[in-house]
Amino acid sequence: MTTEKRPTIEALTALLADDMTQVNQVILDRMGSDVPMIPQLANHLIAAGGKRMRPLLCLAGAYAHLGKQTITDSRVLLLSAAVEFIHNATLLHDDVIDESDKRRGRDTANALWGNEASVLVGDFLFARAFELMVETDDIGVLGMLSSASARITEGEVKQMTMAGKPDSPLQDYLDVITGKTAILFAAAISSGARVVGADAKLVDALHNYGLALGMAFQIVDDALDYRSDLAEMGKNSGDDFMDGKITMPVIYAFEDGTEEERAFWMRTIGEGVIEEGDFEKAVTLLESHKAIDRALSSARTYAEDAISSLEAISDDVLKSALTDAAYYTVARTL
């Protein structure tokens, strides 16, 4: 633990606070339905918050082209709400799949309302996201987000087929997190620029920023599942280990492991035969191979890639805020 001031996303959230207030209003207005269970369940999840990274990125994308001003272009607000709906749709479906009980420190929707409701309200949010995008009247944006949505599910399916296989190649893991996380970060910030008329050069640069930021973010998220002080993350600690989810530290530790260590990984994360003390042993093995540190170091490389894509941005205040945001994703490692 260092005593240096940690980077935060506060500069970005402060910069876009007025815009986010408007986005939050669109989110609340547009999760409505005549079928009362839909806003109840959606509100439980969405009102719980989270960092709203994807709408923030979408707003930042618009700002990168327009220059700072409170964004009055309703298309940006609709699109920002849409990316948050897509994200929340995938969270609802993930919690069904993972049978998770906790999300953002609260009971999950599936724990409270059941799997059926979570599947259907996820579908509703996804459909509603597309309705909002249609209102932007920009078919290019619809193309970006429909393609991103297909790749998200491909990432999730690939993650499922990798489960329990600690001998998976690293590239498979990178493909999974590209799909399940990085693509939507990339689509959010680049579509925000595009919908207000940015040129291809800026759109592409922002896409690269979002992609690298998403990779860094997910690698850190996965690595920290093996660090003990997780209360602040508001998710179940050690979940990935219990679920047989294959992440970067496990792949490194398996690659470098002895026969005996590999047998441990195959029994636990491979076959799901988990005994008292196995999670602690897993952490010890990961640390002995510096597997968590190596994952965090990989994340830092992605964060630096993200920052190098920001040259295309002319506004120094925004550039600085997005730089901080990239450092923030890996600052949780300190």
Place this chain on the structure above:
Amino acid sequence: MTTEKRPTIEALTALLADDMTQVNQVILDRMGSDVPMIPQLANHLIAAGGKRMRPLLCLAGAYAHLGKQTITDSRVLLLSAAVEFIHNATLLHDDVIDESDKRRGRDTANALWGNEASVLVGDFLFARAFELMVETDDIGVLGMLSSASARITEGEVKQMTMAGKPDSPLQDYLDVITGKTAILFAAAISSGARVVGADAKLVDALHNYGLALGMAFQIVDDALDYRSDLAEMGKNSGDDFMDGKITMPVIYAFEDGTEEERAFWMRTIGEGVIEEGDFEKAVTLLESHKAIDRALSSARTYAEDAISSLEAISDDVLKSALTDAAYYTVARTL
């Protein structure tokens, strides 16, 4: 059972056979993914067939404007594949929700691959449907289908919240089937016309046809769940009763039932306490109130409404085929 020749959808399928061959090719091509489980699972469901009612309707919509010709406009083929993908996405999610083992006479995807895969591949097909629609470059069509998709899930959620409530008003049932079935029939045929440039009058007339056809189709489907000779339907007989699903015959029989009969419905379909012989007793009660016949009669009224919307179509061959299709939905009642 009558000895008259039954109406069929064969005239429609014959009329559009060449086009459907092309649509089937698009479906096969576009369910592909680098993640092998996706085409495997999608192919299991989609290759099993079904009547392909929704792509047929989409093609018929285009034909209503263009006049008969093998449809070479690729936008119509993409859109026809998209509506089939949306339909199959909802089927995958329904089977997860209903925990069904059989669909179209075969093991369901969730029974073979598990719920997680079915949820995710459903999401993939939905996202891919929107990618196909983006390729039509017609944002109006995207508006129709995204709105239809939201209403489908609203119908499904409402169906879930109605489950186990035989005292539900008839209007709630009508709302449910409007969403879960009729809206997509309507969107399929009207968007098929729209994407080739039909005017609002024809688009609206076809929308009305599809809506009424869908209502007739679903009412019959639900009613026949209480008729014994169901082998040909390829679904589990008596499923709705076991699942506590509230359909038109049950609402009628409950409304007209004695105290004792209502207590029977509340115990069985209401509380799910189902004993040997209860399904047979349910059928006997429904027949004693002519509840199935009344539902089938309501379906015939919808079929007639559908047919009356066909005045807007100038081509007699198509009009006749769509008339037959409307009679076909209720002919299963004979």
